[in-house]
Amino acid sequence: MRSSGHPSMKDVEEIEKKVEQAIKDADTTCKESDAAHCAAAWDNVEELSAAAAHKKVAVQNDPISTDPLEQFCDDNPDADECRVYED
Amino acid sequence: MQTLNANRVRATPAGLQARSRARVCRVQAAKDGKTVVIGLAADSGCGKSTFMRRMTSIFGGSAKPPAGGNPDSNTLISDMTTVICLDDYHCLDRKGRAEKGVTALAPEAQNFDLMYEQVKAMKEGKAADKPIYNHVTGALDAPEKIESPNILVIEGLHPFYDERVRDLLDFKVYLDISDEIKFAWKIQRDMAERGHSLDSIKKSIEARKPDFDAYIDPQKKHADMIIQVLPTQLVLPTQLVPDDEGKILRVRLIQKEGKKLFDPVYLFDEGSTISWIPCGRKLTCSFPGIKFYYGPDTWYGEDVSVLEMDGQFDKLEELIYVESHLSNTSAKFYGEITQQMLKNSSFPGSNNGTGLLQTIIGLKVREVYERITEKEVVPVS
Secondary structure, three states: OOOOOOOOHHHHHHHHHHHHHHHHHHHHHHHHHHHHHHHHHHHHHHHHHHHHHHHHHHHHHHHOOHHHHHHHHHHOOOOOOOOOEEE | OOOOOOEEEEOOHHHHHHHHHHOOOOOOOOOOOOOOOEEEOOOOOOOHHEEEEHHHOOOOOOOOOOOOOOOOOOOEEEOOEEEEEEEHHHHHHHHHHHHOOOOOOHHHHHHHHHHHHHHHHHHHHOOEEEEOOOOOOOOEEEEEOOOOOEEEEEEEEOOOOOHHHHHHHHEEEEEOOHHHHHHHHHHHHHHHOOOOOOHHHHHHHHHHHHHHHHHHHHHHOOOOOOEEEEEEOOOOOHHHHHHHHHEEEEEEHHHHHHOOOOOEEEEEEOOOOEEEEOOOOOOOOOOOOEEEEEEEEEOOEEEEEEEEEEEOOOHHHHEEEEEEOEOOOOOOOOOOOHHHHOOOOOOOOEEEHHHHHHHHHHHHHHHHHHHHOOOOOOOOE
């Protein structure tokens, strides 16, 4: 999570990678283990898929997350435009 | 306005202007009087659900995570309501459940003792240090302090499972999605995702079904109101464009009779049975139109009234016309339902029964709150 506390597309990508891995793990678990562990593995896929979808909605609904200046400053925190005043 | 939060501001001209404005603090009104507790059973992940947003919109303010806290908090706080996610009471985290072969649906994964203790405390006006279940990492994070609100909503998979918790609830809602619709929605949600395929989506639903049927579904007999989301009956499945699957919906609001805290909404006359197609000479609707049904029924042995809407709203006129023919909606002024639907028009389901009936449930929650506290809630403009 970015220090500003606003969700970003990078957060979304991070979760999407976990979803991909969880699907692979579920396929493996179902071949090698019992029904209970297989169910737990697919339940995990569902939990992560839901989290990814929620994060995407959060990014779309957050005006800061879709602000091009903020996205630039993510990658260039030392740029002049990205100086920050702090109380 | 480039503000990151109230204290940190970008050194651009707009940012510096915003800095002086950004010192406004939002203070949740100090709570006096009773806490009303609402339970919502839903399988859609917590706190961010559309249902929750529609419900809290009736009470005003916008729901946000606790300020300055864990950014992955599931809790949402607005002026009068606090929504907590019952996943926070998992006693087994992702690793623990994987080791034991237990799904998040199983009672073994929940700490019902803590859930009861903390819901009871907040109902009695005390704050609670509630754990946080992080859905991204799958771990249990450090607790957050939640103050007792006017309206506490507990949302998740097991709000009515434990009898002690159930007895604390003043109003219970169950969101019952049919298998076909669940499948259609998950395809829309996941198909474009890397790694997912029709096969993986099917497997994920099938693997969860035994635990869902054993532990989650039986709770629906305890609810005061149930929303059922089903495929439309206005057109045959073969006539539906694939894009419309899961979009044209038949939505049923099942309402228990004889409850002191609310009166069921009805069409034409209470206790009678009526089918109504509003589209005709006064109102032209686009395909496939709208059909309403209202009538008495029984639900697990108890008397209920069912209000059902099948189809889609196309225009504002349709919505206000329908609203004017519904009775006992608990709206405080003519057009309040339409106004709420318009205010939230970006939410999913805004053109069908899910939006309409969820909004009506929100008004019923307000009615329950007013009857318990004997206070009046000023409608939001």
